Amino acid sequence: MSDASDGRRRHRERWRRRVCLERQLHDGAALRISSMALRLGALDRAAPQRDIDALQDEVAAALEELRAVAGQIYPSLLLEAGLGPALRELVTARGADAAVHVTADRAEPAVEGAVYFALADVLEAAAGPLTISVRTERGPAPEEDVVVVVIEGADPALAPPVLDEAEPLGGTVTVEDGAETITARFPCA
Incomplete structure (x- = not known):
């Protein structure tokens, strides 16, 4: 195999790893955070609403940050x-x-x-x-x-x-x- 074709193969492998990493973020952490946001919304109303709202805002911000990072690795779209x-x-x-x-x-x-x-x-x-x-x-x-x-x-x-x-x-x-x-x-x- 020539050096040029070996270099192209390694470059393509790096892109494949980027796609896999984006999928792991999307299918793993992002789904867990989305699930947490839903569960927070369904919490017993015994907790002060402002505390629940603040937690939901933090979870939503974390999810957006995670999506932004994933998009810089390899955009899901x-x-x-x-x-x-x-x-x-x-x-x-x-x-x-x-x-x-x-x-x-x-x-x-x-x-x-x-x-x-x-x-x-x-x-x-x-x-x-x-x-x-x-x-x-x-x-x-x-x-x-x-x-x-x-x-x-x-x-x-x-x-x-x-x-x-x-x-x-x-x-x-x-x-x-x-x-x-x-x-x-x-x-x-």
């Missing part, structure tokens, strides 16, 4: 619904001025995660409106398929964080001369 819904939610949550068009087929978690977090970095740093297109480009064989991301209106200085996510998967990033367009290619295999 990305895992469940794919890049389109996850990116649209990200744009809304960040209040970013961006139009998102996704026609890409579902890809493995490493690819979708890399695309998502690359675009999260771009949205965080972008100064103006963006148009983001994500599509699947078919290769001669399924293992040669590529997810192509085109970011229009982007400062070329935003290319390095995109490359940081694409390169470990064997991907590339190009910036069009004289244009504010970044194109990234994320191999699916």
Whole structure:
């Protein structure tokens, strides 16, 4: 196995572990905290209501913090619904001025995660409106398929964080001369 393909395999394994960690948080601690919130609401009213309300507020805050951490590991919407819904939610949550068009087929978690977090970095740093297109480009064989991301209106200085996510998967990033367009290619295999 070549060093490059071994590196891609290790990178994909790290993404798989991130997905597993997010699922453990979601299916374990988050469910337990949600259950506690319900049980607090059903407590005998012998306890002062303000104490129960305060505990419910603390439990709700802990649950929100846990969800925020899980989303930074691997967003559950990305895992469940794919890049389109996850990116649209990200744009809304960040209040970013961006139009998102996704026609890409579902890809493995490493690819979708890399695309998502690359675009999260771009949205965080972008100064103006963006148009983001994500599509699947078919290769001669399924293992040669590529997810192509085109970011229009982007400062070329935003290319390095995109490359940081694409390169470990064997991907590339190009910036069009004289244009504010970044194109990234994320191999699916």
